[in-house]
Amino acid sequence: MAEKYLSTNPYIGTRDFYPEEMRVRNWFFSIMRKVAESYGYEEILGPILEPFDVFAAKSGEEIVKEQTYHFTDRGERHMAVRPEMTPTVARMTAAKLGELRMPVRWYSIANFMRYERPQKGRLREFWQLNLDLLGEKGLASDYEIVSVAVSLLKAFGADESMFKVKINNRRFYNDVMREVLKATPDEMKSISKAVDKRSKLPREKYEEWLKESGITQDKIDGLDRIFGMPLKELLGKIPSDSAGGRELNELFGLIEKTGLAPYCEFDFSIVRGLDYYTGNVFEVNDLNPENRRALFGGGRYDNLIGLFKNAEVSGIGFGFGDVTFQNFLEGHGLIPPEVHNNETVLITVFDDVEYAEYIKLSDELREKGIGSVIYSGENKKMGRQFQYAESAGMDFAVIMGGDELKAGKAIIKNLSLREQRETARNETAQAIFNWRKEKLRNTLT
Numbered sequence: 070m071a072e073k074y075l076s077t078n079p080y081i082g083t084r085d086f087y088p089e090e091m092r093v094r095n096w097f098f099s100i101m102r103k104v105a106e107s108y109g110y111e112e113i114l115g116p117i118l119e120p121f122d123v124f125a126a127k128s129g130e131e132i133v134k135e136q137t138y139h140f141t142d143r144g145e146r147h148m149a150v151r152p153e154m155t156p157t158v159a160r161m162t163a164a165k166l167g168e169l170r171m172p173v174r175w176y177s178i179a180n181f182m183r184y185e186r187p188q189k190g191r192l193r194e195f196w197q198l199n200l201d202l203l204g205e206k207g208l209a210s211d212y213e214i215v216s217v218a219v220s221l222l223k224a225f226g227a228d229e230s231m232f233k234v235k236i237n238n239r240r241f242y243n244d245v246m247r248e249v250l251k252a253t254p255d256e257m258k259s260i261s262k263a264v265d266k267r268s269k270l271p272r273e274k275y276e277e278w279l280k281e282s283g284i285t286q287d288k289i290d291g292l293d294r295i296f297g298m299p300l301k302e303l304l305g306k307i308p309s310d311s312a313g314g315r316e317l318n319e320l321f322g323l324i325e326k327t328g329l330a331p332y333c334e335f336d337f338s339i340v341r342g343l344d345y346y347t348g349n350v351f352e353v354n355d356l357n358p359e360n361r362r363a364l365f366g367g368g369r370y371d372n373l374i375g376l377f378k379n380a381e382v383s384g385i386g387f388g389f390g391d392v393t394f395q396n397f398l399e400g401h402g403l404i405p406p407e408v409h410n411n412e413t414v415l416i417t418v419f420d421d422v423e424y425a426e427y428i429k430l431s432d433e434l435r436e437k438g439i440g441s442v443i444y445s446g447e448n449k450k451m452g453r454q455f456q457y458a459e460s461a462g463m464d465f466a467v468i469m470g471g472d473e474l475k476a477g478k479a480i481i482k483n484l485s486l487r488e489q490r491e492t493a494r495n496e497t498a499q500a501i502f503n504w505r506k507e508k509l510r511n512t513l514t
């Protein structure tokens with residue numbers, strides 16, 4: 070027999086965001102926006118659907134063949150639900166080349182879908198902060214992107230014991246594979262795929278993967294030796310005119326001279342799964358062993374604009390996902406308790422006061438930018454009214470019965486501190502405003 074009701078579960082791998090969850094994400098997105106804007110990045114957005122071809126060319130086999138949701142629309146167009154933002158950023162840049170003031174510094178906060186097996190840190194719908202700098206090649210922009218990445222995490226109170234930016238370079242990687250491991254182009258492809266998954270796979274699986282692709286034990290051992298080598302040693306083993314080697318060396322040179330050194334390290338296993346990267350690439354890892362997934366990843370892409378226009382515009386940026394990030398914040402205790410508060414005031418009601426008085430009060434509060442709700446339950450016992458406010462996570466309640474009103478007074482109650490203060494009726498909104506500011510000051514000191 071068919072079920073009588075439809076399921077209330079969201080689609081597998083997606084989430085419903087109730088007010089409690091929205092509060093946390095709005096909090097972290099607002100900090101991300103501030104940091105991005107402090108570096109001069111401006112917010113953009115594109116559509117959730119793009120022609121499938123926009124991703125097919127360069128997003129990489131795994132995303133395109135296994136993870137992209139795609140369909141034919143009613144006008145017979147082959148469309149994709151965006152699995153990532155970078156091709157859209159490239160399309161938007163290409164569309165206005167000549168008009169745009171270069172370089173372009175853009176960020177967006179948007180949702181994406183990938184058909185993945187839902188697991189810790191991986192869902193089918195997720196959000197990313199994407200931040201990209203286009204139209205400038207060279208060290209300064211590579212450094213800037215790494216610097217924004219570090220600032221973002223520091224803005225949440227994270228320090229060097231909590232995360233690491235791991236950096237490599239695609240061209241350098243290819244040079245090492247060719248010159249040191251003597252890998253053929255075909256072998257390089259299979260090795261890159263296995264290396265990309267290396268930290269997430271058990272050792273036997275990683276070796277099995279390589280052997281299945283025809284990589285000899287000799288080369289597997291050679292790879293291990295490469296992974297153990299510091300950057301300087303590897304640089305000495307490839308031709309001195311290696312562009313990738315120079316890019317990486319220059320970037321680290323600058324990192325070492327500024328404050329970023331404690332947060333960054335060279336890691337030869339960072340290859341990144343997307344096909345469009347050409348130069349420096351990086352991933353940011355949570356150092357909490359419970360959260361092994363990359364918090365975010367990115368890199369330089371030289372030829373993506375070329376998909377849309379005959380123009381050479383290089384870009385560099387990253388995508389910072391909300392799922393692993395929330396695990397990061399929770400794992401390191403970086404979500405301040407007040408983020409969970411619902412900053413709304415409950416106006417409690419009494420039978421001996423005209424309802425219009427409460428409406429006036431709520432209007433005054435709103436004028437001060439303070440949200441409020443007038444209690445509307447049948448049971449008006451004070452205990453019940455407070456219980457309602459507390460269960461909704463509200464931070465203040467106003468008590469204004471007939472006696473208070475006659476005396477020109479009101480009582481404001483701070484629900485988290487369980488303290489109350491008397492105020493003049495016409496200063497109620499200001500008093501709440503001031504008390505909230507006091508609370509904020511106390512949490513900051």
Ligand code: HAM
Nearest residue numbers: 153155191192195363364365366367386387388390392
């Ligand atoms: P990506 O490495 O595919 O890069 O994704 C970047 C981040 O998005 C990941 O590190 C992770 O935080 C998050 N993410 C990806 N897939 C999922 C998923 N299924 N569930 C939860 N989180 C996920 C890109 O997307 C590039 N377009 C980034 C970029 C921007 N490169 C240059 N500019």
